Amino acid sequence: MATSLKLPLIPAAFFGMVLGLSGLANAWRVGARIWQLPSIIGEVLTFVTLTVWLVLLVLYALKWIIIRSEGLKEVTHPVQCCFIGLIGVATMLAAGGILPYSRIAAETIFLAGAAYTLAFSVWRTGGLWQGERDVAATTAVLYLPSVAGSFVTAIVSAALGLPEWGQLFFGAGFFAWLAIESALLHRLLTGPALPPTLRPTLGIQLAPPAVGALAYIGVTQGPADILVHAMLGYAILQALIMIRLLPWITKESFSPAYWAFSFGATALAAAPMRLIERGDGGPIAQLAPVLFVAANIAVGLIALATIRLILSRKLVIGWIDLTNHDTGAVGRS
Numbered sequence: 001m002a003t004s005l006k007l008p009l010i011p012a013a014f015f016g017m018v019l020g021l022s023g024l025a026n027a028w029r030v031g032a033r034i035w036q037l038p039s040i041i042g043e044v045l046t047f048v049t050l051t052v053w054l055v056l057l058v059l060y061a062l063k064w065i066i067i068r069s070e071g072l073k074e075v076t077h078p079v080q081c082c083f084i085g086l087i088g089v090a091t092m093l094a095a096g097g098i099l100p101y102s103r104i105a106a107e108t109i110f111l112a113g114a115a116y117t118l119a120f121s122v123w124r125t126g127g128l129w130q131g132e133r134d135v136a137a138t139t140a141v142l143y144l145p146s147v148a149g150s151f152v153t154a155i156v157s158a159a160l161g162l163p164e165w166g167q168l169f170f171g172a173g174f175f176a177w178l179a180i181e182s183a184l185l186h187r188l189l190t191g192p193a194l195p196p197t198l199r200p201t202l203g204i205q206l207a208p209p210a211v212g213a214l215a216y217i218g219v220t221q222g223p224a225d226i227l228v229h230a231m232l233g234y235a236i237l238q239a240l241i242m243i244r245l246l247p248w249i250t251k252e253s254f255s256p257a258y259w260a261f262s263f264g265a266t267a268l269a270a271a272p273m274r275l276i277e278r279g280d281g282g283p284i285a286q287l288a289p290v291l292f293v294a295a296n297i298a299v300g301l302i303a304l305a306t307i308r309l310i311l312s313r314k315l316v317i318g319w320i321d322l323t324n325h326d327t328g329a330v331g332r333s
Contacts (some may be wrong), residue, residue, distance in 0.1 A: 046142075170216060
């Protein structure tokens with residue numbers, strides 16, 4: 001009797017794990033430079049990130065190859081569709097992680113990720129502009145295609161020695177952030193309350209000012225200016241609001257959706273550390289250790305909860321049966 005071979009059926013939202021792990025690895029790399037923290041921790045986290053990215057990439061590709069209908073269902077979903085943009089973002093972050101080891105590999109992976117990110121951003125945003133959307137579907141995931149994609153393109157472009165290209169993408173991400181923020185806040189202030197299943201997506205709200213600050217630091221030179229300090233101030237305000245809302249957000253049981261908090265939290269830790277490298281002091285130097293510790297705690301707790309889901313076999317939403325080319329539901333993640 002033949003034994004069927006099954007692999008997890010994963011949504012694109014799982015690529016948020018790569019963003020959080022990569023952000024923490026980057027923070028530890030900076031910490032090794034400015035505080036003489038053990039450099040091995042940042043490198044181990046980098047290789048964990050690369051492993052998770054590669055596994056998710058293979059599993060997601062298999063979903064499209066074997067069960068195309070599941071991929072198309074995600075594309076047409078009013079919320080889940082935007083998470084598909086994370087594939088390119090995660091790929092560019094993987095390129096940044098590889099850069100100290102192989103520039104050729106980093107450039108190749110980055111170009112693939114950047115091309116995908118730009119194409120998806122244009123396609124998805126063009127679709128959004130056509131309207132006919134339920135206001136309830138307006139959530140922080142709208143930041144992912146154009147804002148997150150552009151800011152990460154700017155960050156990795158600068159790391160590769162292409163700051164002028166990075167400045168163009170920073171501008172795209174910055175003004176897209178301001179435009180989407182106004183629409184999102186209008187929906188949050190005047191529309192119906194987010195249902196419990198969507199509340200964890202609010203964690204993405206922390207990312208634009210924090211990741212944008214990192215992008216701005218990457219594409220500029222010299223001492224910090226008022227703009228980057230202002231962006232960090234706004235990011236800290238967002239973080240405090242997230243803490244205030246945690247009892248409301250966590251009414252939904254833990255799922256990988258909570259990784260939405262991780263990229264913003266790690267960027268908020270890394271940006272002040274990068275400024276310290278440039279000689280910044282004052283409040284930035286005082287806040288940096290606190291934010292670094294907080295980011296480690298946040299990602300650590302989310303990672304532990306994710307491992308617990310894996311061990312309980314409740315992480316995935318279904319299975320890809322490589323023998324029969326069908327799926328079997330095993331619970332919601």
